[in-house]
């Protein structure tokens with residue numbers, strides 16, 4: 001990368017232009033995008049497991065259909081994001097194997113168990129709600145394919161969030177047992193949801209570079225604060241208490257102040273020691289290995305088809 005190339009690239013970014021796959025880009029920009037986009041894709045796929053756990057046990061046919069459709073949407077997001085990552089000149093198989101047998105990460109949130117059906121409601125409301133805040137920002141990302149992928153994903157996530165919130169509202173308005181179940185699920189998912197936004201800006205080594213290049217347009221803390229601001233009122237409207245005694249409205253800043261995030265827990269989950277890390281990885285590896293024959297058959301079919309066409 002020459003200085004002139006880097007300067008021209010930065011000018012394009014600063015002018016708000018989108019970078020497309022065939023355009024020149026710094027090698028480090030390409031690597032950062034591959035890291036972030038593939039981790040996003042892995043998260044969407046592993047994110048099917050906690051909710052998939054409840055498809056057969058959802059309380060009615062309607063709820064089963066909605067949950068099945070939601071989980072399928074997550075699969076679609078994952079595949080779409082893998083395709084978008086491939087535009088950077090890397091093969092999907094390598095990305096998947098870096099994740100299953102290497103060091104590539106995925107979102108900490110999917111390493112928690114779904115203990116009751118209320119967890120499914122709360123995932124829709126809080127986890128999809130947090131994903132929307134993060135991905136609405138990423139829809140403005142400087143890399144064209146990633147930006148467009150997030151635009152489309154956000155439309156579906158909005159539906160996911162609404163169905164989760166609607167279900168939780170119903171449950172919070174139910175019998176005392178149902179109310180308790182709803183509140184218990186919120187108590188367990190609140191802090192892990194805040195961790196989805198990543199470490200504090202002061203502990204986030206990637207943020208400065210990603211912001212300079214317009215990959216991210218807001219910092220981890222800015223997004224987290226925005227999420228808290230909009231969630232406080234939603235909780236109040238359905239009679240749910242957020243489990244943070246320090247949550248107070250700050251007249252001066254116009255934002256809600258909140259308590260300390262348990263960062264030790266965050267880093268332990270990121271490093272692989274969360275409640276469900278091992279089980280999630282095991283399930284994903286098994287699915288990949290059990291599906292090997294499908295990939296081989298598809299390759300063989302493609303090879304034979306090509307041979308026939310050449311004749």
Ligand code: FAQ
Nearest residue numbers: 039040043047106107108131195196197198204205206207
């Ligand atoms: N979990 O320097 P930063 C969804 C890592 S999809 C695990 O701040 P950055 C849909 C980070 O990778 C949810 N690791 O990093 C759905 C880095 O390590 P590395 C996924 C985390 O990139 C809903 C190190 O810590 N969304 O929810 C986490 O600037 C319901 C230092 O951090 C995305 O992936 C974490 N929470 O900011 C599906 C969105 N946070 O890689 C099913 C795209 C940080 O250098 C059901 N990604 N780390 O070894 C992003 O927006 C960013 O990459 C962040 C992290 C915000 C995740």
